[in-house]
Amino acid sequence: xxxxxxxxxxxxxxxxxxxxxxxxxxxxxxxxxxxxxxxxxxxxxxxxxxxxxxxxxxxxxxxxxxxxxxxxxxxxxxxxxxxxxxxxxxxxxxxxxxxxxxxxxxxxxxxxxxx
Amino acid sequence: xxxxxxxxxxxxxxxxxxxxxxxxxxxxxxxxxxxxxxxxxxxxxxxxxxxxxxxxxxxxxxxxxxxxxxxxxxxxxxxxxxxxxxxxxxxxxxxxxxxxxxxxxxxxxxxx
Numbered sequence: 422x423x424x425x426x427x428x429x430x431x432x433x434x435x436x437x438x439x440x441x442x443x444x445x446x447x448x449x450x451x452x453x454x455x456x457x458x459x460x461x462x463x464x465x466x467x468x469x470x471x472x473x474x475x476x477x478x479x480x481x482x483x484x485x486x487x488x489x490x491x492x493x494x495x496x497x498x499x500x501x502x503x504x505x506x507x508x509x510x511x512x513x514x515x516x517x518x519x520x521x522x523x524x525x526x527x528x529x530x531x532x533x534x535x536x
Numbered sequence: 537x538x539x540x541x542x543x544x545x546x547x548x549x550x551x552x553x554x555x556x557x558x559x560x561x562x563x564x565x566x567x568x569x570x571x572x573x574x575x576x577x578x579x580x581x582x583x584x585x586x587x588x589x590x591x592x593x594x595x596x597x598x599x600x601x602x603x604x605x606x607x608x609x610x611x612x613x614x615x616x617x618x619x620x621x622x623x624x625x626x627x628x629x630x631x632x633x634x635x636x637x638x639x640x641x642x643x644x645x646x647x648x
Contacts, residue, residue: 425579454635463625463638464580477634511579513636524570525636527579 423448425514425528433534434502442497442531446514453495454525455487456511464511470495471517499533507535546643555613557642559626562607566628570636571600571611575622583611583624621646 426445434440446453452471456464466479470489484500493514499506509532513525549555561569567588572580584595586602586609593600599612609626623643627636 456636461640463627463640464636466635466637469634479635524582524585526582527572529579 425512425526427510427512427528427531429531430529431532431534433536435536436502436504438502438535439498439500440502440533442499442510442512442533443494444497444512444514444528445494446512447526450514450516450526451493452515452517453489453493454513454515455495455497456513456527457481458509458511458530460508467497502535504535507533509533544642545640546645548645548647549616550647551616551618553616555611555616555620555644557611557613557624557626557644559609559611559639560607561609561626561628563628563630563637564607565630567631568629569600569602569609570627570629571598571609572625572627573620573622574625574641580625616644616646618646618648620644 425447428443444453454469455467457467458464467481467485468475468478468487470487473489486498487495489495509530511530512528515523515525570585571583573583574580584598584600586593586600591602597614601610613620621644623641625638625641627638629636
């Protein structure tokens, strides 16, 4: 049973460029959340996708956008990259069980470096 | 504002001893708590979770304790092994919320 997978593993971009990161959820999961983890800090919530719609968003600018596909996989897009966007981007998948919280399982992350 | 934090940024423990990692949270509306372990260069790995209607939950070599009165969460690791060396994060989720809020983490180093 494959866990959460992310691609690419590493990425180097320059300021002003755009980037797309990809995530495939764990088998049986239908919800995908994205987090940004700066060096030495805990992950910060970007947004969550369920039924192909963004249903909650953290404190991130509109430069951060996403998409969820019918097969539950997801993309994170970041436009007009800034040096401060350099971080580990984590995808977490879970199974929607209504009001009861279900465990979020994380992928290995994509390390983005902005020069 | 709401935050989840850990009492100590680092913890050094002798192999074979028990470890206790502490976490304080400020959101009294939190109803779900979870511990993750993150090794260098990897994503967070689920360890154990607990809901607010419980005080204690045990897993394999790990126990999570929840004290809602003082808004404190702890993770106990029995017979700590070298493979337990990692950064440990507690996270919480509020009622009606979907996001997890993380603290800064505690780095655990196991001495041989």
